[in-house]
Amino acid sequence: MSEERSLNFIEEIVEEDIHEGKHGGRVLTRFPPEPNGYLHIGHAKSICLNFGVAQKYGGQTNLRFDDTNPVKEDVEYVDSIKEDVKWLGFEWANELYASDYFDLLYAFAVNLIRQGLAYVDDSTPEEIAEQKGTPTEPGKGNKYRNRSVEENLRLFEEMKNGQFPDGAKVLRAKIDLASPNMHMRDPIMYRIKHAHHHRTGDKWCIYPMYDFAHGESDAIEEITHSVCTLEFIPHRPLYDWFIEKLEIFPSKQYEFARLNLNYTVMSKRKLLQLVTENYVDGWDDPRMPTISGLRRRGYTPASIRDFCERIGVAKRENMIDVGLLEFCIREDLNKTAWRRMAVLDPVKLIITDYPEGKSETVFNENNPEVEGGEGGREIPFSRELWIEREDFMEEPPKKFFRLAVGNMVRLKSAYIVKCEGFKKDEAGNITEIYCTHIPESRSGNDTSGINVKGTIHWVSVPHAKTAEVRLYDRLFQVEDPSNEDGDFKEYINPNSLHILPNAYIEPDLATAVPGKGYQFIRKGYFTLDKNSTPDKLVFNRTVTLKDGWVKK
């Protein structure tokens, strides 16, 4: 148990509480998404924090759906959230819903009314906003604020019984209309919504607001550390106020800075727009920062957990470079992905001194990063090969280690070849490249004594299979689309998806398994798309390889 990494401030708080014997040393956290959208990488940070802290200190974590606003929520989202949390590798102690507490919450509200700490207000939303004042001016009360306990009790029950239309009345906490904290100026606790709830159906027509549901749910579950993001700091006095007046379990709220990633957006509202307005192919489009999108893109749970570990947890606003996420997936896949050969932008290479009709096989290990290579496979080799168009240059710059007339390169796992010439069509496109090979240079028993600088990948023409390959780039052209002038969608990268309908892949790739990452040698990491079929293979590029060759 040598722990080199220093504690983040949340862990410090938890550790201190344990040392002080608070709650008998018990640690219970919760991850509380509203089921109104898919989880994204920002949620992953929260998930890793909440589950991670609990795990570290022998505690547990509840998965609680904050489903207090039926008009925005749906079971589709509940299901996807559960899938994503599980996929990330975490197990919750209890699957819970704020809606499970509606009866209790109603009783809590009645309790506050009895104490003279809540009242029914008939004002319109506009009137309430108007009476609330501004951050620099105090608000003022209205006549409803002085209703008797009996009247409030009666009206609140009538609200519950459906005797009023939506918006006719609200229940408000009676706190302080002059508070410098806007959230303490008689916040709304309940509103009327004659809406069908995905769990409680039509039982209720009044629903609690976040502020009157979240802390209370924490208390009901006896959550010891309720961790949320910075924007809830001003809510904390209210969180504490309800708990104090209700005399319920004293859960405490702590806030950390949410994750911001450059070249993307992270708000559910914006992500929903991208989906509904068809800028992307659903919530799990591989360009989306959603967990499901990253999964479809080929990210692994371990790489995302590693990322969340590396970015740290603090209270200052941050903007993380997406390059760090890419580093994490490269590091993971470098150690685990099997190497395969695929030619994305093909041009034909003919070995003129290799017999027509002949073929042989060459061996390539699955993973050179692992002792023993995790086995390997035989790859068919023949006179005609597909190679990458960019691996040949008619007029090469200096330090170009690939093919050019007169140059020699190694064909990965096979022979060294020397370029003798090429053919162009009328339009000036190179159509064929001619080489001779050095028979003694065969990989494994090379007796040629020749050393070449470059090694290129290839696929045998008669043995090649085809696949569609999808290359992805960042979804936005600017680092922080939400902070630019105008609509964020104006900054969408028009070239974020590049489809290669006809790439050539080595035969073994026909057996590719969904969910498994492959390294296409020299090209990057790829994974099978969920819509791939044996008849039409589709690969998504997860990330390119790091490219140390800077062209000028």
Added chain:
RNA sequence: UGUCCGAUAGUAUAAGGGUAGUACAAGUGAUUUUGGUUCAUUUAGUCUUGGUUCGAAUCCAGGUCGGACAACCA
């Protein structure tokens, strides 16, 4: 012009009165049948002004800059 939160290399994150460290990014060199990997190495930082102290990134005061807060959203 209210209340609250924050400020450490390019980006993040440590150092809790006593040597400013780590990761990513960037540069250089070596290794390499992937211009990948790996290894070595370099560059680069405490917002500001005062105070307390033998000693301050750390404690105190003022300033500056950034952010949050006035949905019947969460």
